[in-house]
Amino acid sequence: MTSSPTDPTRLPLLPPGFVWGASTAAYQIEGAAEEDGKGPSIWDTFVRRPGAVRDGHTGEVACDHYHRLDEDVALMRGLGLDAYRFSVSWPRVLPAGTGKVEPRGLDFYDRLVDALLDAGIQPTPTLFHWDLPQALEDEGGWLNRETAYRFAEFAAVTADRLGDRVERWITLNEPFVHMAFGYAFGVHAPGRALMLDALPVAHHQLLGHGLATAALRAAVPDARVLLANNCTPVRLRPDARSDGDAAAAAAYDTLHNRLFNDPVLTGAYPDLSAYGMTDPGWGGVVRDGDLEIVSAPLDGLGVNYYNPSWVTAPADPAAGLPFDLAEPQETYRRTAFGWPVVPEGLTELLTGLKDRYGDALPPVWITENGCSLPAGQRDPERVDYLAGHITAVADAVARGVDVRGYFTWSLLDNFEWAEGYHQRFGLVEVDFATGRRTPRTSFAWYRDLIASQRP
Numbered sequence: 087m088t089s090s091p092t093d094p095t096r097l098p099l100l101p102p103g104f105v106w107g108a109s110t111a112a113y114q115i116e117g118a119a120e121e122d123g124k125g126p127s128i129w130d131t132f133v134r135r136p137g138a139v140r141d142g143h144t145g146e147v148a149c150d151h152y153h154r155l156d157e158d159v160a161l162m163r164g165l166g167l168d169a170y171r172f173s174v175s176w177p178r179v180l181p182a183g184t185g186k187v188e189p190r191g192l193d194f195y196d197r198l199v200d201a202l203l204d205a206g207i208q209p210t211p212t213l214f215h216w217d218l219p220q221a222l223e224d225e226g227g228w229l230n231r232e233t234a235y236r237f238a239e240f241a242a243v244t245a246d247r248l249g250d251r252v253e254r255w256i257t258l259n260e261p262f263v264h265m266a267f268g269y270a271f272g273v274h275a276p277g278r279a280l281m282l283d284a285l286p287v288a289h290h291q292l293l294g295h296g297l298a299t300a301a302l303r304a305a306v307p308d309a310r311v312l313l314a315n316n317c318t319p320v321r322l323r324p325d326a327r328s329d330g331d332a333a334a335a336a337a338y339d340t341l342h343n344r345l346f347n348d349p350v351l352t353g354a355y356p357d358l359s360a361y362g363m364t365d366p367g368w369g370g371v372v373r374d375g376d377l378e379i380v381s382a383p384l385d386g387l388g389v390n391y392y393n394p395s396w397v398t399a400p401a402d403p404a405a406g407l408p409f410d411l412a413e414p415q416e417t418y419r420r421t422a423f424g425w426p427v428v429p430e431g432l433t434e435l436l437t438g439l440k441d442r443y444g445d446a447l448p449p450v451w452i453t454e455n456g457c458s459l460p461a462g463q464r465d466p467e468r469v470d471y472l473a474g475h476i477t478a479v480a481d482a483v484a485r486g487v488d489v490r491g492y493f494t495w496s497l498l499d500n501f502e503w504a505e506g507y508h509q510r511f512g513l514v515e516v517d518f519a520t521g522r523r524t525p526r527t528s529f530a531w532y533r534d535l536i537a538s539q540r541p
C-alpha cells in the first residue's frame with residue numbers, strides 16, 4: 087500500500103450515497119453517423135467545413151460506441167460506477183428534429199439503459215450535448231425561438247420511451263459554451279460568428295430547458311431534472327489595479343456564469359448593460375411568462391468545471407467585449423490542452439455558488455471534470471488531477487455545499503470537438519484506428535477510489 091497523497095484510501099470520504107460517475111456525449115463517442123435512419127446534425131455538417139476541425143477529423147466513427155455498447159458498459163461495470171452520464175443524439179431519435187420518430191434510434195438508447203441497469207449503473211442521459219439536427223439549424227437553430235418547443239418535443243419522445251427506467255435527466259449541456267463557441271465565435275458547430283448578436287441563443291436554450299423540464303415531469307412523474315452548466319470562478323490577476331479590471335471580471339462572470347444560473351435559480355436575468363443590453367425584454371426575445379418556465383424548480387444543478395478564468399479590462403474597448411481573458415501570473419501545471427490545473431478553484435466555485443444563491447441553490451452535481459493528457463497508458467498526472475479535484479469537492483462539502491455526485495470527463499478518449507482526436511480525456515485509452523480500448527492507470531485508481539468510498 088502506498089502512502090502518496092493520491093492513495094485512494096487517503097482521500098476524504100464523501101457523504102453516504104454520494105454518486106460516482108463518468109460522462110460522455112453522443113457525437114464524441116458514438117460514430118454511426120448515418121446509421122439506422124439517423125439524420126444529420128450540425129456537427130456532421132461542421133466537420134466537413136475545411137479548417138473547422140484540426141486535421142479534418144470527424145465523428146463519423148469516433149469510438150464506435152454505437153457498435154461497442156456492451157464492451158463499454160462492461161468497462162463501466164469494471165470501474166464500479168454508480169451512474170453513467172451519456173447524451174441522446176436528437177437527430178438519431180428525430181432525424182428532422184421534429185415530427186417523425188426513428189424507432190431504431192430509440193432502440194439504441196433502450197438497449198444502453200437496460201445494459202446499464204443490468205450492471206447496477208444509474209443511466210443519466212443529457213438531452214442536448216450540442217448535436218442539433220441540421221434540419222432545425224436550417225430554420226435558424228437556437229436563434230429561432232421555435233427550437234425551444236422542438237426540444238421539448240424531443241424530451242417528451244425520449245422520456246416516453248426511457249422514463250420507466252430513467253429517473254435522473256439532464257436537459258442541456260453547457261448552454262454558455264454552445265452559445266459562445268457555436269454562435270458567437272464560430273469555432274464549434276454551427277460555426278456562426280455573431281458575437282453579441284448570439285445572445286438570443288442563451289434565452290432560447292434556457293426556454294428549451296424549462297419547456298423540456300415540464301415535458302419530462304409530465305412523462306415521468308418521479309423525474310429528477312438537472313441542467314449542466316459550465317461554471318468558472320473569475321479571478322483578477324494579482325497585478326490588477328484599476329476599477330476597470332474589477333468591472334471586467336464582473337462582466338465576464340455575468341456572461342459565463344450568471345446569465346445561465348440566475349434565470350434558472352432566481353427567475354431573473356442579471357444586468358446585461360455591460361453588453362449594451364438595457365431592455366429587460368432583450369428587444370422582444372424574452373417574452374412575458376418565459377422566466378416562469380425557465381425557473382421551474384430544479385432537482386439539481388450540474389456543474390462542469392475545468393479551470394478558473396483570469397480577466398482584465400479590455401485593451402481595446404472598441405473591440406466589442408467589456409473584458410479580455412488573460413493568462414494567470416502564477417505558474418500552474420498545465421494539461422495537454424494548456425489549461426491550468428487549479429483544484430482549489432472548484433472549492434471556490436462551489437462555495438461561491440452557495441454564497442450567491444443561498445437556499446435557492448439546489449443540490450449540486452459535478453457533471454464534468456477531467457483533463458487531457460498526451461497519449462499513453464500511464465497517466466499519473468490524471469490521477470493527481472482527479473485526486474485534487476475530488477478533495478476540492480470534499481472541502482466544499484465540509485463548508486456546507488450540498489454536492490451529491492461527481493462525474494469525471496471522460497470514460498473514453500473521444501472526439502474533442504474542434505481539436506478532433508488530439509486531446510485525450512479518457513480513463514480508457516482508445517486506439518482510433520482499431521477501436522481498441524485499454525484502461526489507463528487512472529482507471530484502476532478511480533475504481534479503487536470508488537471502492538474505498540463505499541461503506
Ligand code: BGC
Nearest residue numbers: 111259260263316454495502
Ligand atoms: C464539454 C465536453 C468536452 C469537455 C472538454 C466540456 O466543455 O461538455 O463535451 O469534451 O468540456 O473540452
